[in-house]
Amino acid sequence: MGVLVVGGGPAGLITARETARAGIDVTVVEEHAEVGVPTHCAGLLSVDGLERIGVRPLGFVVNAVRGARFFSPSGLSFKIEARRPKAYVVDRELFDKALAEQAAESGANIVLGKRVKDVIVHEDRADALLADGHRVGSDAIVVAEGVRCALTRALGLRAPKRxxxxxxxxxxxxxxxxxxxxxxxxxxxxxxxxxxxxxxxxxxxxxxxxxxxxxxxxxxxxxxxxxxxxxxxxxxxxxxxxxAGGPIGRTYGDRFLVVGDAAGQAKPTTGGGVIFGGVCALHAANAIRRAASLGDWSASVLKDYQRGWMKELGRELRLMLIARKVADRLSDRGIDRLFSVVIEGGLAEGIQEVGDIDFQSPALLSLIRHRSAFGVILTIAQDLVTSSLT
Ligand SMILES: Cc1cc2nc3c(=O)[nH]c(=O)nc-3n(C[C@H](O)[C@H](O)[C@H](O)COP(=O)(O)OP(=O)(O)OC[C@H]3O[C@@H](n4cnc5c(N)ncnc54)[C@H](O)[C@@H]3O)c2cc1C
CATH class of the missing domain: 3.30.9.10 (D-Amino Acid Oxidase, subunit A, domain 2)
Structure with missing residues (x-):
């Protein structure tokens, strides 16, 4: 029967590409008539991240950036930069189409213009019910439906927070x-x-x-x-x-996996989910390969998926979620004070040295380990106390 992937975005297409490369039958069902349309994305993808998810920077790259400027509410600013480009700005439509081409060349079947309206897991198969009334049977279903999370909920999982x-x-x-x-x-x-x-x-x-x-x-x-x-x-x-609320607690079950935005696998600090969703898709394909070789699609085998992505990204996501929660509670005055501490304490240089667009924990931890860390922590603590009293 093979594997059915719901959603032809980056997470679904990378899962399909890797599953097909393992010689397993895989079909992607995408509700739109074209992959990559409509687009909702700033298109900023790290150079290292693209390599990590096995995508060569080709015709979809529009620009390359080597730094970022940060502005506080009152206009204070600092920048971090590198000598070489750190990120590409991509045309998301062309990027998704390039992923679809990779998946198709690897042997995946891509069906466009069909919406999956429900998924039903049986003991011996998983069925996708299409909006046109057809039913497609599979060994397992990968839900990569993006931010809507309708099928994720239908499978009894909770949708990502925030x-x-x-x-x-x-x-x-x-x-x-x-x-x-x-x-x-x-x-x-x-x-x-x-x-x-x-x-x-x-x-x-x-x-x-x-x-x-x-x-x-x-x-x-x-x-x-x-x-x-x-x-x-x-x-x-x-x-x-x-x-921006971090991953959901459970991303697998009997005969199904949830990957990408649908599983909350985006960076809580920036909302960027193409690279992290892509990394999780690689782990999804690993678990599928193992399930296929054992002929066992139960949750006890598919939980390898969650183990894999948690091992690679769990700590990063946890730290970024803490940073997001702290940032959410800061007042504008608190943000301004934090910028002053960063600028006066020369923290930007420290961030610059260890900064990575995707793996942000070294940069976040460098703020805490820096000699001006006391100022950072005091500023945040003062602001949190003040805002909780007002
Ligand atoms: C304004 C904005 C800016 C962003 N900027 C960036 C950025 O710069 N860098 C970055 O990394 N991330 C960015 N993101 C996040 C990024 O777009 C997502 O993390 C990424 O697209 C998630 O990929 P995905 O494959 O999980 O989901 P999607 O890309 O959303 O793909 C899901 C696909 O599933 C299809 N689908 C859904 N339900 C069904 C169904 N029932 N049946 C069939 N098909 C279905 C959809 O049509 C869609 O094609 C941004 C997001 C927004 C909103």
Whole structure:
């Protein structure tokens, strides 16, 4: 019967690619008529991360950036940078299409324009019920449905926490520094998250934000006006949800796995889920390979998947979740004070040395181990106490 993957995004396609490479029959069912459309993504993918998920940077790369500038609510700023490009800015539609091509070349069957409306697990098979009334049987189902999480819930798992509303515009005809991403913090701009500017070139930006109060589009419109003052032409818009609450507790069961955003496998600090979802997809394919060789698709075999991704990413995700929770509670004054400590204590250089876009724990820990750490901790503690009293 083989494996059925629901969802033709990065997590589903990488699972399918690796499963097919292991010689196992695999079919991806994607509800849209085309892979990669519509797109909701800033398209920032680390150079090292792409290599980790087995994707060569080809025609989908639009730009390469080597640093980031961070802005506090009152306009304090610092930057971290590297000598070589640290991340690519990609065209997500072309990126997803490249993954689909890889999966198909490896032997995966990709079915477009079909929605899976339910999944039913039996003792001897797992069935996907399609919206057109057809039923597709398989040995196991991989749910890679992204942020919607309808099937994840139908399987009795909980959806990821903290799904934040996000909005983004692509704006041409502006002044942009093509080498740096910008991150803007503050409750007035983006409560519970931040706003970003990702350069596509020296005159085109992706500018977006996510926030916890459900007013992403109104806030983005205001932010764009503040930053660009009416300059530039909007050439694209999107709105979606972004995952910032860490992974769900259980990502497998008898004859099923949940991978990618559907499992909350995105970085809680930034919401970036392409690389982490891709890494988890590699672990999903490993578990599938083992289940196929044993002819045993029970949870007791498929739990290897969870063990694998937890071993590689669990600590990172936990630390990033703590950082996210602390950041969420800081007031604008607290963020400003934290920026002052970082700038005056020269912490940015320390972050720069160990900083990694995906594996952020060395950078987060460098803040705590730095000689100015006392200032960082005191600032955070003071702010948390003050905000809990007001
Ligand atoms: C504004 C914004 C900016 C972002 N920027 C970045 C970034 O710069 N870098 C980064 O790494 N991440 C970013 N992300 C997150 C990133 O987009 C996701 O983490 C990533 O797309 C998750 O991949 P996935 O395969 O799990 O899910 P998706 O990419 O969402 O793919 C899921 C697929 O499943 C299909 N599907 C869903 N339900 C069904 C069904 N029932 N039947 C059939 N098909 C179905 C969908 O159509 C979709 O194609 C951003 C997200 C947002 C909202």
């Amino acid at each position: 799904r934040l509303q996000a909005a983004q515009m692509e704006i041409a005809g502006v002044d942009a520094d093509p080498s740096y991403v910008e991150l803007h913090f503050g409750r007035r701009i983006a409560p519970g998250f931040f706003a970003w500017k990702v350069p596509l070139s020296d005159d085109t930006l992706r500018i977006g934000l996510a926030c916890s109060d459900g007013r992403a589009l109104a806030r983005l419109t205001r932010f764009v006006k503040r930053e660009l003052g009416g300059r530039g032409k909007v050439i694209g818009r999107s709105a979606s949800l972004l995952i």
